[in-house]
Amino acid sequence: MADYDNSRYTYTQVLAGTGYYMKDDMLRYSGGVSTMQGKLNTAGHNCGTPDGKFGNGTDTAVKSFQRSQSLTVDGKAGKATLTALDKAASGGSSDASAAAKNLKKKFGSIISSFASKYSIGEDVLGGFILTESSGSGFTSGKLLIRFENHIFLKNVPNASKTFKVEDKVHYYYKNGTWNKTHTGNQSSEYDAFNLAIGLNEYYAYYSISMGLPQIMGFNYEVTGFSSPKAMFQDFSISEDNQMKGFCTFIAKYSNGSLLKACQSRDFNRMGAIYNGDGATYGPKLKTNAADYAKA
Template sequence: MADYDNSRYTYAQVLAGTGYYMKDDKLRYSAGVKTMQTKLNTAGYDSGTPDGKFGGGTDTAVKSFQRAKSLTVDGKAGKATLTELDKTASGGGNASAEAKNLKKKFGSIISSFASKNSIGEDVLGGFILTESSGSGFVDGALKIRFENHIFLKAVPSASTTFKVEDKVHYYKKNGKWYKTHTGKQTSEYEAFNLAKNISENYAYYSISMGLPQIMGFNHKVTGYDTPKAMFTGFSKSEDKQMEGFCTFIVNYSSGSLLKACQSRDFTKMGQIYNGDGSTYGPKLKANAADYAKA
Protein backbone atom coordinates (compact mmCIF):
# COMPACT_ATOMS: atom_id res chain seq x y z
CA MET A 1 0.00 0.00 0.00
CA ALA A 2 1.34 3.41 -0.99
CA ASP A 3 1.21 5.75 2.01
CA TYR A 4 2.82 8.91 0.71
CA ASP A 5 1.67 12.40 1.68
CA ASN A 6 2.10 14.58 -1.40
CA SER A 7 0.93 17.69 0.45
CA ARG A 8 4.36 18.03 2.04
CA TYR A 9 5.74 19.77 -1.04
CA THR A 10 4.56 22.61 -3.22
CA TYR A 11 4.84 22.32 -7.00
CA ALA A 12 7.65 24.91 -6.96
CA GLN A 13 9.60 22.91 -4.38
CA VAL A 14 9.40 19.68 -6.38
CA LEU A 15 10.31 21.55 -9.56
CA ALA A 16 13.37 22.91 -7.74
CA GLY A 17 14.47 19.43 -6.69
CA THR A 18 12.93 18.95 -3.24
CA GLY A 19 10.89 15.76 -2.95
CA TYR A 20 8.55 14.28 -5.52
CA TYR A 21 4.93 13.29 -6.05
CA MET A 22 3.75 9.68 -6.23
CA LYS A 23 0.66 7.50 -5.84
CA ASP A 24 -1.03 7.85 -2.44
CA ASP A 25 -3.63 5.19 -1.61
CA LYS A 26 -5.08 7.49 1.08
CA LEU A 27 -5.76 10.06 -1.66
CA ARG A 28 -4.79 13.09 0.41
CA TYR A 29 -5.16 16.46 -1.30
CA SER A 30 -2.12 18.30 -2.65
CA ALA A 31 -2.28 21.63 -4.46
CA GLY A 32 0.93 20.71 -6.26
CA VAL A 33 -0.55 17.44 -7.52
CA LYS A 34 -3.56 19.36 -8.82
CA THR A 35 -1.23 21.67 -10.74
CA MET A 36 0.61 18.64 -12.14
CA GLN A 37 -2.67 16.98 -13.15
CA THR A 38 -3.75 20.09 -15.04
CA LYS A 39 -0.45 20.19 -16.88
CA LEU A 40 -0.62 16.47 -17.69
CA ASN A 41 -4.10 16.91 -19.17
CA THR A 42 -3.14 19.92 -21.27
CA ALA A 43 -0.05 18.07 -22.48
CA GLY A 44 -2.28 15.23 -23.71
CA TYR A 45 -1.84 12.74 -20.84
CA ASP A 46 -5.28 12.16 -19.31
CA SER A 47 -5.16 12.10 -15.50
CA GLY A 48 -8.90 12.72 -15.11
CA THR A 49 -10.46 15.78 -13.48
CA PRO A 50 -7.69 17.62 -11.56
CA ASP A 51 -8.56 17.04 -7.92
CA GLY A 52 -5.18 17.12 -6.20
CA LYS A 53 -5.36 13.42 -5.33
CA PHE A 54 -2.65 11.13 -6.75
CA GLY A 55 -4.58 7.95 -7.56
CA GLY A 56 -4.38 5.25 -10.21
CA GLY A 57 -5.35 7.48 -13.14
CA THR A 58 -2.70 10.04 -12.29
CA ASP A 59 -0.14 7.27 -11.78
CA THR A 60 -0.88 5.91 -15.27
CA ALA A 61 -0.67 9.40 -16.81
CA VAL A 62 2.67 10.13 -15.11
CA LYS A 63 4.17 6.82 -16.24
CA SER A 64 2.91 7.32 -19.81
CA PHE A 65 4.48 10.78 -19.85
CA GLN A 66 7.76 9.47 -18.44
CA ARG A 67 7.84 6.69 -21.01
CA ALA A 68 7.16 9.07 -23.90
CA LYS A 69 9.91 11.43 -22.72
CA SER A 70 12.48 8.65 -22.13
CA LEU A 71 12.55 9.35 -18.39
CA THR A 72 12.75 6.72 -15.63
CA VAL A 73 9.30 5.12 -15.61
CA ASP A 74 8.63 4.80 -11.88
CA GLY A 75 5.53 6.93 -11.31
CA LYS A 76 7.53 9.33 -9.13
CA ALA A 77 7.12 12.86 -10.45
CA GLY A 78 10.25 14.65 -9.33
CA LYS A 79 12.31 17.49 -10.73
CA ALA A 80 13.13 15.79 -14.06
CA THR A 81 9.50 14.86 -14.74
CA LEU A 82 8.05 18.26 -13.79
CA THR A 83 10.74 20.11 -15.74
CA GLU A 84 9.89 18.14 -18.88
CA LEU A 85 6.17 18.52 -18.17
CA ASP A 86 6.48 22.30 -17.97
CA LYS A 87 8.19 22.31 -21.37
CA THR A 88 5.59 20.04 -22.92
CA ALA A 89 2.31 21.21 -21.41
CA SER A 90 0.11 22.86 -23.99
CA GLY A 91 -1.88 25.02 -21.59
CA GLY A 92 -0.48 28.53 -21.94
CA GLY A 93 3.15 29.47 -22.29
CA ASN A 94 5.23 29.67 -25.42
CA ALA A 95 5.91 27.08 -28.07
CA SER A 96 9.12 25.10 -27.86
CA ALA A 97 12.14 26.22 -29.84
CA GLU A 98 11.83 23.04 -31.93
CA ALA A 99 8.23 23.88 -32.90
CA LYS A 100 9.12 27.47 -33.74
CA ASN A 101 12.06 26.37 -35.87
CA LEU A 102 9.98 23.76 -37.69
CA LYS A 103 7.25 26.27 -38.55
CA LYS A 104 9.79 28.89 -39.59
CA LYS A 105 11.61 26.52 -41.96
CA PHE A 106 8.78 24.37 -43.28
CA GLY A 107 5.52 26.06 -42.29
CA SER A 108 4.47 26.78 -45.87
CA ILE A 109 5.01 23.14 -46.94
CA ILE A 110 3.13 21.82 -43.91
CA SER A 111 0.28 24.30 -44.42
CA SER A 112 -0.04 23.40 -48.10
CA PHE A 113 -0.16 19.63 -47.51
CA ALA A 114 -2.49 20.02 -44.53
CA SER A 115 -4.96 22.11 -46.51
CA LYS A 116 -4.79 19.86 -49.58
CA ASN A 117 -5.51 16.74 -47.53
CA SER A 118 -8.01 18.17 -45.00
CA ILE A 119 -5.67 17.67 -42.05
CA GLY A 120 -5.35 20.16 -39.22
CA GLU A 121 -2.11 22.07 -39.70
CA ASP A 122 -1.29 21.48 -36.04
CA VAL A 123 -1.84 17.72 -36.45
CA LEU A 124 0.52 17.45 -39.40
CA GLY A 125 3.03 19.80 -37.79
CA GLY A 126 2.88 17.83 -34.54
CA PHE A 127 3.45 14.56 -36.38
CA ILE A 128 6.51 15.95 -38.14
CA LEU A 129 7.75 17.50 -34.90
CA THR A 130 7.53 14.07 -33.27
CA GLU A 131 9.41 12.26 -36.03
CA SER A 132 11.92 14.75 -37.43
CA SER A 133 15.54 14.17 -36.47
CA GLY A 134 16.50 17.85 -36.42
CA SER A 135 18.83 17.80 -39.42
CA GLY A 136 18.68 16.26 -42.87
CA PHE A 137 22.35 16.68 -43.78
CA VAL A 138 25.69 16.14 -42.08
CA ASP A 139 28.70 17.94 -43.56
CA GLY A 140 26.76 18.48 -46.79
CA ALA A 141 25.82 14.81 -47.28
CA LEU A 142 22.36 13.31 -46.81
CA LYS A 143 21.97 11.94 -43.31
CA ILE A 144 21.49 8.16 -43.45
CA ARG A 145 21.37 5.10 -41.22
CA PHE A 146 22.22 1.73 -42.78
CA GLU A 147 20.21 -1.15 -41.30
CA ASN A 148 22.16 -4.40 -41.54
CA HIS A 149 19.20 -6.63 -40.71
CA ILE A 150 17.10 -5.20 -43.54
CA PHE A 151 19.88 -5.72 -46.07
CA LEU A 152 20.65 -9.24 -44.83
CA LYS A 153 17.00 -10.24 -45.08
CA ALA A 154 16.97 -9.11 -48.72
CA VAL A 155 20.46 -10.42 -49.54
CA PRO A 156 21.30 -13.37 -47.23
CA SER A 157 24.57 -14.03 -49.05
CA ALA A 158 25.89 -10.72 -47.69
CA SER A 159 26.47 -12.39 -44.30
CA THR A 160 30.20 -12.48 -45.07
CA THR A 161 30.19 -8.66 -45.03
CA PHE A 162 27.43 -7.80 -42.56
CA LYS A 163 26.22 -9.27 -39.29
CA VAL A 164 24.08 -8.44 -36.26
CA GLU A 165 25.07 -9.79 -32.85
CA ASP A 166 23.11 -8.94 -29.69
CA LYS A 167 21.39 -6.18 -31.70
CA VAL A 168 24.76 -4.60 -32.56
CA HIS A 169 25.36 -4.09 -36.28
CA TYR A 170 28.76 -4.78 -37.87
CA TYR A 171 30.30 -4.54 -41.32
CA LYS A 172 33.54 -6.13 -42.52
CA LYS A 173 36.22 -4.01 -44.20
CA ASN A 174 39.74 -5.13 -45.09
CA GLY A 175 39.24 -8.30 -43.06
CA LYS A 176 38.18 -6.51 -39.88
CA TRP A 177 34.73 -6.02 -38.33
CA TYR A 178 33.54 -2.50 -37.51
CA LYS A 179 30.37 -1.23 -35.83
CA THR A 180 27.87 0.31 -38.23
CA HIS A 181 26.08 2.62 -35.78
CA THR A 182 28.76 4.71 -34.07
CA GLY A 183 26.94 8.03 -34.06
CA LYS A 184 29.06 9.19 -36.99
CA GLN A 185 28.05 9.24 -40.63
CA THR A 186 31.44 7.83 -41.71
CA SER A 187 30.55 4.34 -40.53
CA GLU A 188 27.02 4.52 -41.98
CA TYR A 189 28.36 5.49 -45.40
CA GLU A 190 31.14 2.89 -45.32
CA ALA A 191 28.57 0.15 -44.68
CA PHE A 192 26.21 1.64 -47.28
CA ASN A 193 28.91 1.78 -49.96
CA LEU A 194 29.95 -1.80 -49.26
CA ALA A 195 26.32 -2.83 -49.65
CA LYS A 196 26.05 -0.98 -52.97
CA ASN A 197 28.87 -3.12 -54.34
CA ILE A 198 26.80 -6.20 -53.48
CA SER A 199 23.32 -4.98 -54.47
CA GLU A 200 22.79 -1.32 -55.29
CA ASN A 201 19.01 -1.44 -55.15
CA TYR A 202 18.85 -3.18 -51.79
CA ALA A 203 21.54 -0.91 -50.38
CA TYR A 204 19.30 2.12 -50.98
CA TYR A 205 16.33 0.02 -49.82
CA SER A 206 18.05 -0.58 -46.45
CA ILE A 207 18.84 2.97 -45.34
CA SER A 208 16.74 5.54 -43.52
CA MET A 209 17.14 8.99 -45.00
CA GLY A 210 17.15 12.67 -44.17
CA LEU A 211 15.28 14.78 -41.65
CA PRO A 212 12.39 12.30 -41.18
CA GLN A 213 14.63 9.19 -41.43
CA ILE A 214 12.22 7.32 -43.71
CA MET A 215 13.40 3.89 -44.84
CA GLY A 216 14.22 3.37 -48.51
CA PHE A 217 11.75 0.49 -48.69
CA ASN A 218 9.01 3.09 -48.15
CA HIS A 219 9.93 4.88 -51.38
CA LYS A 220 6.54 4.26 -53.03
CA VAL A 221 4.46 5.85 -50.27
CA THR A 222 6.99 8.69 -50.11
CA GLY A 223 6.40 9.51 -53.79
CA TYR A 224 9.41 7.92 -55.49
CA ASP A 225 9.61 5.05 -57.96
CA THR A 226 12.79 3.54 -56.50
CA PRO A 227 14.83 3.78 -53.28
CA LYS A 228 17.67 5.36 -55.27
CA ALA A 229 15.32 8.01 -56.69
CA MET A 230 14.26 8.79 -53.13
CA PHE A 231 17.91 9.18 -52.09
CA THR A 232 18.53 11.51 -55.04
CA GLY A 233 15.43 13.57 -54.25
CA PHE A 234 16.17 13.83 -50.54
CA SER A 235 19.75 14.84 -51.33
CA LYS A 236 18.54 18.01 -53.04
CA SER A 237 17.22 19.82 -49.98
CA GLU A 238 15.47 19.54 -46.64
CA ASP A 239 12.38 20.97 -48.35
CA LYS A 240 12.29 17.86 -50.57
CA GLN A 241 12.68 15.71 -47.48
CA MET A 242 9.73 17.42 -45.82
CA GLU A 243 7.60 17.08 -48.94
CA GLY A 244 8.44 13.38 -48.96
CA PHE A 245 7.51 13.05 -45.30
CA CYS A 246 4.15 14.75 -45.83
CA THR A 247 3.47 12.47 -48.80
CA PHE A 248 4.46 9.49 -46.67
CA ILE A 249 1.97 10.42 -43.94
CA VAL A 250 -0.81 10.85 -46.50
CA ASN A 251 -0.15 7.49 -48.23
CA TYR A 252 1.02 5.29 -45.35
CA SER A 253 -0.98 2.15 -44.50
CA SER A 254 -3.30 2.50 -47.52
CA GLY A 255 -4.56 5.86 -46.33
CA SER A 256 -5.62 4.72 -42.85
CA LEU A 257 -3.09 7.04 -41.22
CA LEU A 258 -4.49 9.95 -43.25
CA LYS A 259 -8.01 9.19 -42.01
CA ALA A 260 -6.81 9.11 -38.41
CA CYS A 261 -5.07 12.45 -38.93
CA GLN A 262 -8.20 13.96 -40.48
CA SER A 263 -10.33 12.87 -37.53
CA ARG A 264 -7.68 14.01 -35.01
CA ASP A 265 -7.62 10.53 -33.49
CA PHE A 266 -4.16 10.64 -31.92
CA THR A 267 -4.48 7.22 -30.32
CA LYS A 268 -5.31 5.67 -33.69
CA MET A 269 -2.46 7.58 -35.30
CA GLY A 270 -0.10 6.11 -32.73
CA GLN A 271 -1.45 2.60 -33.23
CA ILE A 272 -1.07 2.74 -37.01
CA TYR A 273 2.33 4.39 -37.16
CA ASN A 274 4.08 3.19 -34.00
CA GLY A 275 2.03 0.23 -32.83
CA ASP A 276 1.46 1.83 -29.42
CA GLY A 277 -1.39 4.31 -29.33
CA SER A 278 -1.48 4.64 -25.54
CA THR A 279 2.09 5.94 -25.37
CA TYR A 280 2.68 7.44 -28.80
CA GLY A 281 -0.77 9.02 -29.16
CA PRO A 282 -0.38 11.48 -26.25
CA LYS A 283 3.05 12.44 -27.55
CA LEU A 284 1.55 13.28 -30.95
CA LYS A 285 -1.24 15.26 -29.29
CA ALA A 286 1.18 17.24 -27.14
CA ASN A 287 3.39 18.07 -30.11
CA ALA A 288 0.34 19.14 -32.13
CA ALA A 289 -0.53 21.57 -29.36
CA ASP A 290 3.07 22.76 -29.28
CA TYR A 291 3.09 23.37 -33.04
CA ALA A 292 -0.22 25.24 -32.82
CA LYS A 293 1.42 27.78 -30.51
CA ALA A 294 4.46 28.34 -32.75
Protein backbone atom coordinates in the same frame (compact mmCIF):
# COMPACT_ATOMS: atom_id res chain seq x y z
CA MET B 1 -26.88 32.06 -39.24
CA ALA B 2 -23.15 32.20 -38.56
CA ASP B 3 -21.40 32.22 -41.94
CA TYR B 4 -17.73 32.49 -41.07
CA ASP B 5 -15.02 30.69 -43.04
CA ASN B 6 -12.34 29.67 -40.52
CA SER B 7 -10.15 28.13 -43.23
CA ARG B 8 -8.86 31.56 -44.25
CA TYR B 9 -6.42 31.59 -41.32
CA THR B 10 -3.82 29.10 -40.13
CA TYR B 11 -3.38 28.45 -36.42
CA THR B 12 -0.06 30.28 -36.54
CA GLN B 13 -1.66 33.35 -38.08
CA VAL B 14 -4.43 33.56 -35.47
CA LEU B 15 -1.91 33.01 -32.67
CA ALA B 16 0.10 35.93 -34.08
CA GLY B 17 -2.94 38.21 -34.04
CA THR B 18 -4.36 37.84 -37.56
CA GLY B 19 -8.06 37.02 -37.49
CA TYR B 20 -9.85 34.60 -35.19
CA TYR B 21 -11.93 31.43 -35.22
CA MET B 22 -15.65 31.32 -34.46
CA LYS B 23 -18.75 29.22 -35.02
CA ASP B 24 -19.51 28.43 -38.67
CA ASP B 25 -22.94 26.94 -39.34
CA MET B 26 -21.72 25.77 -42.75
CA LEU B 27 -19.15 23.59 -40.94
CA ARG B 28 -16.27 24.19 -43.35
CA TYR B 29 -12.98 22.49 -42.48
CA SER B 30 -10.04 24.41 -41.02
CA GLY B 31 -6.70 22.86 -40.10
CA GLY B 32 -6.25 25.54 -37.46
CA VAL B 33 -9.60 24.73 -35.87
CA SER B 34 -8.59 21.06 -35.76
CA THR B 35 -5.40 22.03 -33.92
CA MET B 36 -7.40 24.21 -31.54
CA GLN B 37 -9.89 21.41 -30.86
CA GLY B 38 -7.09 19.03 -29.90
CA LYS B 39 -5.73 21.60 -27.46
CA LEU B 40 -9.17 22.24 -25.98
CA ASN B 41 -9.50 18.53 -25.28
CA THR B 42 -6.04 18.40 -23.72
CA ALA B 43 -6.86 21.42 -21.56
CA GLY B 44 -9.99 19.66 -20.26
CA HIS B 45 -12.65 21.44 -22.33
CA ASN B 46 -13.94 18.55 -24.41
CA CYS B 47 -15.25 19.29 -27.88
CA GLY B 48 -15.24 15.72 -29.21
CA THR B 49 -12.97 14.24 -31.86
CA PRO B 50 -11.10 17.08 -33.61
CA ASP B 51 -12.63 17.39 -37.08
CA GLY B 52 -11.68 20.95 -38.02
CA LYS B 53 -15.33 22.10 -38.03
CA PHE B 54 -16.37 24.87 -35.64
CA GLY B 55 -19.88 23.78 -34.64
CA ASN B 56 -21.94 23.90 -31.47
CA GLY B 57 -19.67 21.59 -29.47
CA THR B 58 -16.55 23.59 -30.26
CA ASP B 59 -18.40 26.85 -29.55
CA THR B 60 -19.39 25.56 -26.11
CA ALA B 61 -15.83 24.36 -25.41
CA VAL B 62 -14.28 27.69 -26.46
CA LYS B 63 -16.65 29.65 -24.25
CA SER B 64 -16.01 27.27 -21.36
CA PHE B 65 -12.28 27.76 -21.75
CA GLN B 66 -12.61 31.55 -22.04
CA ARG B 67 -14.68 31.58 -18.86
CA SER B 68 -12.07 29.52 -17.02
CA GLN B 69 -9.36 31.99 -18.04
CA SER B 70 -11.35 35.14 -17.22
CA LEU B 71 -11.32 36.12 -20.90
CA THR B 72 -14.18 37.72 -22.79
CA VAL B 73 -16.72 34.94 -23.26
CA ASP B 74 -17.77 35.50 -26.88
CA GLY B 75 -16.84 32.23 -28.60
CA LYS B 76 -14.29 34.04 -30.79
CA ALA B 77 -10.91 32.35 -30.50
CA GLY B 78 -8.35 35.01 -31.31
CA LYS B 79 -4.81 35.70 -30.17
CA ALA B 80 -5.63 36.02 -26.46
CA THR B 81 -7.65 32.81 -26.38
CA LEU B 82 -5.11 30.74 -28.34
CA THR B 83 -2.17 32.06 -26.31
CA ALA B 84 -3.90 31.01 -23.10
CA LEU B 85 -4.91 27.72 -24.69
CA ASP B 86 -1.34 26.89 -25.73
CA LYS B 87 -0.18 27.48 -22.18
CA ALA B 88 -2.99 25.44 -20.64
CA ALA B 89 -2.63 22.53 -23.08
CA SER B 90 1.12 22.28 -22.48
CA GLY B 91 0.84 22.11 -18.71
CA GLY B 92 1.71 25.75 -18.12
CA SER B 93 4.73 26.09 -20.41
CA SER B 94 4.45 28.35 -23.43
CA ASP B 95 8.04 27.98 -24.66
CA ALA B 96 8.64 25.84 -27.73
CA SER B 97 11.93 24.11 -28.48
CA ALA B 98 14.41 25.69 -30.85
CA ALA B 99 13.92 22.75 -33.23
CA ALA B 100 10.16 23.32 -33.35
CA LYS B 101 10.59 27.05 -33.97
CA ASN B 102 13.13 26.41 -36.72
CA LEU B 103 10.90 23.79 -38.36
CA LYS B 104 7.89 26.10 -38.39
CA LYS B 105 9.99 28.96 -39.75
CA LYS B 106 11.32 26.84 -42.62
CA PHE B 107 8.31 24.68 -43.48
CA GLY B 108 5.29 26.23 -41.80
CA SER B 109 3.73 27.23 -45.12
CA ILE B 110 4.14 23.75 -46.66
CA ILE B 111 2.81 22.08 -43.52
CA SER B 112 -0.13 24.49 -43.33
CA SER B 113 -1.04 23.98 -47.00
CA PHE B 114 -0.97 20.20 -46.77
CA ALA B 115 -2.79 20.17 -43.43
CA SER B 116 -5.60 22.23 -44.89
CA LYS B 117 -5.82 20.11 -48.06
CA TYR B 118 -6.09 16.82 -46.18
CA SER B 119 -7.93 17.94 -43.03
CA ILE B 120 -5.01 17.32 -40.65
CA GLY B 121 -3.84 19.45 -37.74
CA GLU B 122 -0.65 21.33 -38.57
CA ASP B 123 0.82 20.23 -35.25
CA VAL B 124 0.43 16.56 -36.21
CA LEU B 125 2.62 16.96 -39.30
CA GLY B 126 5.15 19.07 -37.42
CA GLY B 127 5.21 16.47 -34.66
CA PHE B 128 6.15 13.73 -37.12
CA ILE B 129 9.17 15.65 -38.39
CA LEU B 130 10.36 16.57 -34.90
CA THR B 131 10.05 12.96 -33.77
CA GLU B 132 12.01 11.62 -36.72
CA SER B 133 14.76 14.17 -37.25
CA SER B 134 14.52 17.16 -34.88
CA GLY B 135 13.80 19.35 -37.89
CA SER B 136 16.87 18.79 -40.07
CA GLY B 137 17.19 16.59 -43.16
CA PHE B 138 20.93 17.03 -43.73
CA THR B 139 24.09 16.59 -41.67
CA SER B 140 27.33 18.23 -42.87
CA GLY B 141 25.75 18.72 -46.29
CA LYS B 142 24.75 15.06 -46.70
CA LEU B 143 21.27 13.57 -46.60
CA LEU B 144 20.39 12.27 -43.13
CA ILE B 145 20.09 8.48 -43.34
CA ARG B 146 19.80 5.39 -41.14
CA PHE B 147 20.94 2.06 -42.55
CA GLU B 148 18.85 -0.90 -41.37
CA ASN B 149 20.92 -4.09 -41.36
CA HIS B 150 17.96 -6.40 -40.85
CA ILE B 151 16.19 -5.11 -43.96
CA PHE B 152 19.29 -5.53 -46.09
CA LEU B 153 20.08 -9.00 -44.72
CA LYS B 154 16.52 -10.15 -45.37
CA ASN B 155 16.89 -9.29 -49.05
CA VAL B 156 20.60 -10.03 -49.56
CA PRO B 157 21.32 -13.24 -47.59
CA ASN B 158 24.95 -13.46 -48.71
CA ALA B 159 25.67 -10.18 -46.90
CA SER B 160 26.06 -11.92 -43.54
CA LYS B 161 29.85 -11.62 -43.71
CA THR B 162 29.51 -7.85 -43.78
CA PHE B 163 26.43 -7.17 -41.64
CA LYS B 164 24.90 -8.68 -38.54
CA VAL B 165 22.39 -7.91 -35.79
CA GLU B 166 22.99 -9.18 -32.26
CA ASP B 167 20.63 -8.33 -29.36
CA LYS B 168 19.11 -5.63 -31.59
CA VAL B 169 22.52 -3.99 -32.06
CA HIS B 170 23.54 -3.46 -35.71
CA TYR B 171 27.11 -4.11 -36.85
CA TYR B 172 29.07 -3.80 -40.09
CA TYR B 173 32.46 -5.33 -40.84
CA LYS B 174 35.19 -2.97 -42.03
CA ASN B 175 39.00 -2.98 -41.81
CA GLY B 176 39.03 -6.27 -39.94
CA THR B 177 36.65 -5.27 -37.15
CA TRP B 178 32.92 -5.21 -36.41
CA ASN B 179 31.62 -1.66 -35.96
CA LYS B 180 28.30 -0.43 -34.60
CA THR B 181 25.80 1.67 -36.54
CA HIS B 182 22.99 3.75 -34.97
CA THR B 183 25.47 5.47 -32.66
CA GLY B 184 24.29 8.97 -33.54
CA ASN B 185 27.23 9.34 -35.93
CA GLN B 186 26.32 9.68 -39.60
CA SER B 187 29.75 8.48 -40.69
CA SER B 188 28.93 4.98 -39.42
CA GLU B 189 25.59 5.01 -41.24
CA TYR B 190 27.29 5.99 -44.49
CA ASP B 191 30.08 3.46 -43.95
CA ALA B 192 27.47 0.70 -43.71
CA PHE B 193 25.44 2.13 -46.58
CA ASN B 194 28.44 2.34 -48.92
CA LEU B 195 29.46 -1.23 -48.09
CA ALA B 196 25.91 -2.31 -48.93
CA ILE B 197 26.03 -0.50 -52.27
CA GLY B 198 29.07 -2.60 -53.16
CA LEU B 199 27.08 -5.78 -52.50
CA ASN B 200 23.68 -4.82 -53.95
CA GLU B 201 22.95 -1.24 -54.93
CA TYR B 202 19.18 -1.58 -55.21
CA TYR B 203 18.72 -3.07 -51.75
CA ALA B 204 21.24 -0.67 -50.23
CA TYR B 205 18.97 2.27 -51.10
CA TYR B 206 15.94 0.12 -50.24
CA SER B 207 17.28 -0.40 -46.69
CA ILE B 208 17.85 3.20 -45.54
CA SER B 209 15.50 5.74 -44.02
CA MET B 210 15.97 9.22 -45.44
CA GLY B 211 15.75 12.91 -44.67
CA LEU B 212 13.45 14.91 -42.43
CA PRO B 213 10.70 12.29 -42.19
CA GLN B 214 13.08 9.29 -42.25
CA ILE B 215 10.95 7.40 -44.79
CA MET B 216 12.35 3.98 -45.63
CA GLY B 217 13.63 3.42 -49.15
CA PHE B 218 11.29 0.48 -49.61
CA ASN B 219 8.42 2.99 -49.48
CA TYR B 220 9.63 4.68 -52.67
CA GLU B 221 6.51 3.94 -54.72
CA VAL B 222 3.98 5.31 -52.22
CA THR B 223 6.26 8.36 -51.80
CA GLY B 224 6.05 9.01 -55.53
CA PHE B 225 9.33 7.66 -56.95
CA SER B 226 10.38 5.06 -59.51
CA SER B 227 13.08 3.48 -57.32
CA PRO B 228 14.71 3.83 -53.87
CA LYS B 229 17.73 5.46 -55.52
CA ALA B 230 15.52 8.03 -57.27
CA MET B 231 14.00 8.89 -53.91
CA PHE B 232 17.48 9.29 -52.37
CA GLN B 233 18.61 11.54 -55.23
CA ASP B 234 15.50 13.73 -54.99
CA PHE B 235 15.70 14.02 -51.19
CA SER B 236 19.38 14.93 -51.52
CA ILE B 237 18.47 18.08 -53.46
CA SER B 238 16.56 19.91 -50.74
CA GLU B 239 14.51 19.67 -47.57
CA ASP B 240 11.58 21.10 -49.52
CA ASN B 241 11.67 17.96 -51.68
CA GLN B 242 11.75 15.84 -48.55
CA MET B 243 8.67 17.60 -47.20
CA LYS B 244 6.76 17.12 -50.45
CA GLY B 245 7.64 13.43 -50.45
CA PHE B 246 6.54 13.14 -46.82
CA CYS B 247 3.16 14.72 -47.58
CA THR B 248 2.63 12.32 -50.49
CA PHE B 249 3.55 9.42 -48.20
CA ILE B 250 1.08 10.48 -45.49
CA ALA B 251 -1.75 10.75 -48.01
CA LYS B 252 -1.19 7.37 -49.66
CA TYR B 253 0.44 5.04 -47.16
CA SER B 254 -1.36 1.87 -46.06
CA ASN B 255 -4.39 2.56 -48.26
CA GLY B 256 -5.07 5.83 -46.48
CA SER B 257 -5.08 4.40 -42.94
CA LEU B 258 -2.25 6.69 -41.81
CA LEU B 259 -4.09 9.71 -43.18
CA LYS B 260 -7.25 8.72 -41.29
CA ALA B 261 -5.29 8.27 -38.06
CA CYS B 262 -3.80 11.74 -38.54
CA GLN B 263 -7.20 13.26 -39.19
CA SER B 264 -8.65 11.76 -36.00
CA ARG B 265 -5.51 12.63 -33.98
CA ASP B 266 -5.09 9.04 -32.87
CA PHE B 267 -1.40 9.29 -31.97
CA ASN B 268 -0.93 5.70 -30.89
CA ARG B 269 -2.52 4.49 -34.13
CA MET B 270 -0.27 6.83 -36.10
CA GLY B 271 2.73 5.43 -34.27
CA ALA B 272 1.68 1.84 -34.91
CA ILE B 273 1.26 2.46 -38.64
CA TYR B 274 4.30 4.70 -39.18
CA ASN B 275 6.79 3.15 -36.79
CA GLY B 276 5.34 -0.22 -35.75
CA ASP B 277 5.31 0.69 -32.05
CA GLY B 278 2.29 2.79 -31.19
CA ALA B 279 2.66 2.52 -27.42
CA THR B 280 6.17 4.02 -27.49
CA TYR B 281 6.08 6.19 -30.61
CA GLY B 282 2.57 7.59 -30.09
CA PRO B 283 3.29 9.53 -26.87
CA LYS B 284 6.50 10.94 -28.37
CA LEU B 285 4.57 12.06 -31.41
CA LYS B 286 1.90 13.69 -29.24
CA THR B 287 4.51 15.54 -27.18
CA ASN B 288 6.30 16.83 -30.28
CA ALA B 289 3.00 17.84 -31.87
CA ALA B 290 2.33 20.00 -28.81
CA ASP B 291 5.84 21.44 -29.10
CA TYR B 292 5.27 22.36 -32.75
CA ALA B 293 1.92 23.98 -31.92
CA LYS B 294 3.64 26.25 -29.39
CA ALA B 295 6.33 27.38 -31.83
